[in-house]
Amino acid sequence: MTNPNNISLNISHALKFIDSHALDIPTLTILGDNGEILEGATAPDIDKDTAINLYSTMRFIRLLDERMQAAQRQGRVSFYMQCLGEEAAITASAAALKPEDMIMAQYREQAALAYRGFTLEQFMNQLFSNEKDLGKGRQMPVHYGSNELYYLTISSPLGTQIPQATGYAYGQKLKHIDPATGELNSEIDNLTICYFGEGAASEGDFHAGLNMAAVHEAPVLFFARNNGYAISTPADEQFKGDGIASRGVGYGIKTIRVDGGDALAVFAATQAARKMAVENGEPVLIESIAYRLGAHSTSDDPSGYRSKEEEAEFKGNCPIERFKKWLLKQGWLNEQEDEAEKDKIREDILAALKIAEKVQKPALEELVSDVYDQPIPALAKQYEELKEHIKQHPEAYPVTAGRIK
Amino acid sequence: MTNPNNISLNISHALKFIDSHALDIPTLTILGDNGEILEGATAPDIDKDTAINLYSTMRFIRLLDERMQAAQRQGRVSFYMQCLGEEAAITASAAALKPEDMIMAQYREQAALAYRGFTLEQFMNQLFSNEKDLGKGRQMPVHYGSNELYYLTISSPLGTQIPQATGYAYGQKLKHIDPATGELNSEIDNLTICYFGEGAASEGDFHAGLNMAAVHEAPVLFFARNNGYAISTPADEQFKGDGIASRGVGYGIKTIRVDGGDALAVFAATQAARKMAVENGEPVLIESIAYRLGAHSTSDDPSGYRSKEEEAEFKGNCPIERFKKWLLKQGWLNEQEDEAEKDKIREDILAALKIAEKVQKPALEELVSDVYDQPIPALAKQYEELKEHIKQHPEAYPVTAGRIK
Amino acid sequence: MAKMNMLHAINSALDITMAENNQACIFGEDVGHFGGVFRATSGLQEKYGKHRVFNTPLTEQGILGFANGLAAFGAPALAEIQFADYIFPAFDQIVNESAKFRYRSGNEFDVGNLTIRTPYGGGIAGGLYHSQSPEAYFAHTPGLKLVVPRNPHQAKGLLRACIKDDNPVIFFEPKRLYRASIGDVPEEDYTIEIGKAEVVKEGSDVTLLAWGAQMEIIEQAAEKAQEAGVSCEIIDLRSILPWDVDTIAKSVIKTGRLIISHEAPITNGFGAEIAATIQEACFLHLESPIMRVCGLDTPYPLALEKEYVPDALKVFAAIKKSVEF
Amino acid sequence: MAKMNMLHAINSALDITMAENNQACIFGEDVGHFGGVFRATSGLQEKYGKHRVFNTPLTEQGILGFANGLAAFGAPALAEIQFADYIFPAFDQIVNESAKFRYRSGNEFDVGNLTIRTPYGGGIAGGLYHSQSPEAYFAHTPGLKLVVPRNPHQAKGLLRACIKDDNPVIFFEPKRLYRASIGDVPEEDYTIEIGKAEVVKEGSDVTLLAWGAQMEIIEQAAEKAQEAGVSCEIIDLRSILPWDVDTIAKSVIKTGRLIISHEAPITNGFGAEIAATIQEACFLHLESPIMRVCGLDTPYPLALEKEYVPDALKVFAAIKKSVEF
């Protein structure tokens, strides 16, 4: 487009509106319900190790989610969020990346972090806000983050990570730009994947992030998790377009929709998208379709807003089972061993939980550290006064009083 | 779409991305450069009175713009913005509305206000921030507004009027909804038209406004003025999609692109869009393509960012001339009378300017009125203190000192 | 009279509003069928229809943009922001638009019909983003009114007054008290005047000033002080904008001492404005410096919330410091 | 040394930054080829390339979102917001994101590389939306630093310090002075420490405190006071967050009187924080109440701008009131 208005030049004399659903957007599906590759579909290029890692991660997350959901009901953690039904979408997309690709997630993507190697102990430390939590016990449970694993710490305000992903990815691209020509001079080493829900995609930050990525050609994979609900709000009260995918063309971004319950489809799409993004320096939009099988969070009760019938309809769609069947067909998995491992993992989880809940809370100084790189004078003074106050009333502040220096 | 994810159900097994420019968006053109109806096009249903009003408004605005641009250079007003090149887009769209339809504009749409009957005196009073300005001299020149004429007072922050238009239009629709069924029970009396530039369309408020209008079925005509520039920023540094029109489908909004230099095309599209909107209770997106022939504002000098050649290329495209030729062909206009009227208007404008610039500034009380419906105590006290202060130093505040009660 | 918790009181105020004006609309994230994540709008969609009580897409700037437009049209626009921590994407629509709508248009247009409700404050193990008290961010904005109730009775009467008030108002609801605070509330309609502080308990030695959920804390501190022989006058500011300088000044002239307590970080919190104004208004009457017992200048923490908050012990320590000055 | 106006000084600071780190990027509306609407970034795209100095789409929330991401990546992110009046759409990205990035992650991530430049203030016939001084809106936010220069020399040295500082900083540029203020500025690199106020002129009777363009005004008022036999100590706060309590308190202990002046509306402006803190720090030394001479509690007007602003006459009136108290 080389006209000042930056539009396609295509004159018409007939008064005709473009239909509100002019795009016909298919959903890529590769894997059948019984683990078979569907007719006409091609399995992606995935090796056994990757496939097994992918599977183990999904299995682990399911078990972790089950256990922590229960722990919340027992009052052992204050809050939890499961990724029930979206394990394949998250894990398979993460598996299609390089380990140093940046992950900017919303909150329901613990599987991506697990795939990267976040340990069970690390998960537990965060969930129990103890002094070993990398986040120093400051944020609610599930707000994980790890610099080492290129997983940006979760931030509750929705959508904020979307333009941030664009900026981060632009930074990743910078060194590959030839200063003389302004063009890419090599394939980009690492990109950023940005996960968000179909609800968060209504935020203004979504618009800004995608448009800027297109204009500045930032290598971001925008991964929209359309799971049908934003807390109680169903997708048809969230948007009237054809999913989130229909927005790609408005930004001039290549787009694909995948069956989020199909690990192979997600893997294939993400792998292909990554290739385009790092080779051309461009964003890609991926919409994953899955159903949020669980509650929004432990604070939520879906029976207030959706029917048992609807839930039942999707209950059977287990993305982990579906992928497992394929692995079995491939001969890459032994069912008995798998069951045995599950028991072992359950035990490990409970053991880790019991340890983490006993680790003490962060020390008082962590209340004021990291606000700035160095405490500013006003805060340093407040801290000194607080220490004095606690020393005078140790009984009222049992968590920190004993450890004040 | 009756699935929880609110998407089209359309399975595919081939890994294929939707192209970043998958929509082929035509530009509706009806009127040729010589005032002829183009082959294959149909002239809209426009009566002589409307056509003449449309023409006179464009002619008036061109003369006003010329005069006020010059007045700014002479230092008589502090600031001005012309709508050079976009007169047809604005006037013809306004002409296709009902007088009580709400207009929410950006700032370059003075022609719509003139079409509604805002008087020359009213324009001048605003431009000179005098005590007769409906806006009480509080905002910069060109920030017009009139409750009587259903023209919302201009607000400088860009894009803010877009979701506001959705809310206002929702209000207009409310009384037409059957409380029992939740469905429309009659044609909506009045809708809202919302004008904005292709630059403002990058704001998060754009995304919110269009998506909410689609979801809540608000009768808004979103009128995107794609004039190629946002101050110095060319459209290709603003977006990578196919204009603004390509975004409609992402919101599930019916969309049309029109040649903004073609008054008949704009009129026809707006008329048809209005009909759909009030009958169905739904928003419509109209993208007008024109070139910003003048500077952004009197504070701007385009020679710093675009070439003389480019400007020259578009200089000839005068939407007023083009429409005039059609009127002449219709036998609805007499060229000599037209020229004579122009001279008369020029004189009127200069006379009105000379009067308005001598009208005194608003009285001191207008500094504190309208912050709230009634001044709150703190402000009332500040006002009393200010009055005392000014009374003690009348020489320092000559504009208000003589009139303090 | 009925026993109600604060959520019921708010629901009742909304119900009355919806019944009295058939243009009134309630909207926000999850406020429709579900009744809001705290259930403040429970049952209202069933009663008044989906066109008047509805979920919005997830966009706070959109909610406020829509609300401004609807209010400008002339319909009572009752917008909910799910948590006050998420009000910032709407900051431009509130501070540059709602607040300036009437002034900039010379009263041609206004959004006096706008009321924003939002749960604020800590004490629910919410960490950085479910605990903030952002009233001071708005207090610097001429054109807005800001109100905070301390109990169910106040909540209903003040919310009704906010809705009837012909200016845009933000109504901050202390979410920690939603279910915890229960009291007698008339079932019928009533209003409590905006802009007036209330002397909740008279006293002679120190004036304690707070609002919302923090009222409980200063009341506890006053009890401790009582035991120590110090008589506290307790005032609920109720309205942050406009605020009742006269009532506070009158009290401070009597007691000679003022302690302000709020949950938000101390620096440039609304306590700063109160201290600045009162030191000027009561200069010759102050027997000790005005003190502020507030949140620390850090984001709101989780594990160390107890240490962070301005609790009754800290307020009591300030009382002692003030009388011993 | 060279004579520079403030725009040149800022341009020079940016130039040095771009030369020193080839990852540094400048971006914002119209900052590319055009050099920004005030031309602060003039010539930099030509020098450093379109990939490092570029126009963004028209979205302030996007600019700051992008900036947070780029800074988190590790590149110096130099974002411009065209007018401070238009910073509010980015409020969430700044207040909930930039400010809390390091804290919430336990220092796993930070945006210390972020610097936001934005022209602020009145005096240019800009009315409501080209005149605001929004520093106080940010001053309530732990995690941010806020800096305001008063002249070209300060502008360059402070901006370089902001850029080098490992925290997100907003640098408010007094646009009225962009071309009006001219002075000697070293061509080479230098920094001026953030967080330190400067005693610009010593005096004995009253302390006058301001920042940015308002410094000129209090200097004029001090001259009038001088003629009337009152000796003013003049202090430039320079840094709003963190702010230099010690320097102010020391001066007030000496003079016994403090007058703060800022352009922004008085209620909950940063003057409130200063007054609140200083009345406590200097309680026994104050001979008259701390006074604030500020903008009225209205949106910024156009025709009556002269009446609205805290001019030298108003500051002088306060000086008289203070010494005569």
Ligand SMILES: Cc1ncc(C[n+]2csc(CCOP(=O)(O)OP(=O)(O)O)c2C)c(N)n1
């Ligand atoms: C800015 C903001 N507004 C509101 C919320 C409250 N909130 C948390 S999650 C959520 C729903 C998100 O839905 P979606 O994006 O679809 O993600 P999902 O939970 O389905 O994975 C809401 C409204 C928030 N965290 N941030």
Ligand SMILES: Cc1ncc(C[n+]2csc(CCOP(=O)(O)OP(=O)(O)O)c2C)c(N)n1
């Ligand atoms: C929120 C906001 N950001 C920035 C500006 C400054 N500004 C005024 S006009 C303008 C360009 C607008 O371009 P466009 O929307 O294309 O409208 P046009 O001027 O071309 O009619 C800018 C950046 C503003 N007024 N508001």
Ligand SMILES: [Mg+2]
């Ligand atoms: Mg969802």
Ligand SMILES: [Mg+2]
């Ligand atoms: Mg434009």
